[in-house]
Amino acid sequence: MATYYIATTGDDSTGDGSSALPWLTISKAYTESSGSDTIYIKDGTYDWITQTFEKSLYIKAVNDGSVIFDGGGTTRPWINNNNSIFIEITGIEFKNGATTGGWSFKWHKNDSDYYCKFTNCIFHDLYSISGVENDGGIWTVNAGGYFYFDSCLFYDLHCVDNTANNSWAGIITGRGSNTEFSSCSLYFNESGLNSFKYLTVSQNVATVCILKNTIIQNDGDAIARISGGTAGYTITPTYTCQNGNWTTNSCETGTGNITTDPLFVDTTLANFELQLDSPCVSSGTLL
């Protein structure tokens, strides 16, 4: 299992992927890597361009929180498009998806066994397109897929409009997939649109979504739906806070769940630390 590096000062032609001579782009590192290799990304802001993943990889920031992939409003997605692979992404911020809509992450493969895990990642300013099914900032779908988000932040994920009540939202977990959010914060603040889906857990096939030690707040005046779809779904929050305008609040029952304001420090400045008197302090679970 080899280790490669990319850096904003790297060069795809003269580099060799080492820490001393890193490449510039994730696509070069992907091409040169083999399954189960690790790609380390050095500090800096990178262009977020389309990349399809068809082999297992670890993609890690050298320093968590110091690596940004910026789509500049025109990004195309990272796509997982193969069976029986795993991809783990750690410590990276993804922002500014295409403002005309579309998915920024499209993790899907029919009837396969694969998983994706995001740890310590931040996602913001991603958009869904109007009235188009299978759309959203982050799309994690299909049977056999397992998705884990650990200690991740999601904010300013937008719906373009709500045509035909069909605007899929910032995050879609559906079509039989299994998704777990653990110690995550999700913050939405949309106005003027009702019944759009910020976190949907069903798309024609029964789907499972687990929330643990997680905060979901819709701070806008639009009434959002945490779930939807035509097939059965199971959304299981435990020790989770769901607050704000929702058609249904899954945290009104269940072990350790609360519905009160989580008291983020300052959402206008994207500061999602907890205030000292937040009801979420020491309200999670070890297990």
Add this chain to the structure above:
Amino acid sequence: MKVTKNPLHNKKLQFLPDDGEASYLVDTKANILATTATAGNAGFASDTLEMFIANGTVWEKVPFKLIPESATPNMGYLPSEGDNIGFSPTYVSNKTLSNIKIGYSSSNLGTGSLRITTAGNLEVYLNDVWNKIVMNFVFLEDSDNNYTFEHQPIGFTSYIEVMSGNSINNLGLNGLPIVQQYRVDMGAYPSRNVLGGRSF
């Protein structure tokens, strides 16, 4: 049954069956296995002292081995395949125990006994009492010769440093441990634990 010479091996016995009877061969192992495995036929390998029964398709070995009669046989249901070392407090056994299940016991069976309690604790009987065996603890040393003693609670995916109660390798987005003093916040940004003061 007719008793005759084996026509292939002149000095070997072969018990030829009448119609409907099985045959019993006494021959070398190789020769027995080379014959047709007619169901019910039996063979004794004179060179390896093994027994074989034919099932109609192949010869199958009877799972026992002949041993000399002894006034002091080995313990156990089957003769041991190795030596007898191990059946003594002065030897280290070369025997392997596999697929052994330890169950609950209310008796004090003696030093070295193992049991699992109804509460799920694994215990060993030592110094006249049952002692709990601790599990999921690790003692680590990093490259700077710093030591940590960590515990992984059952069902938890990360280790927690015992003295601080912090998950030192499982951090939130602000770099603070997800678990602090064995307490967990909701959300991606763990709050900084504030120690309560006391009045003088």
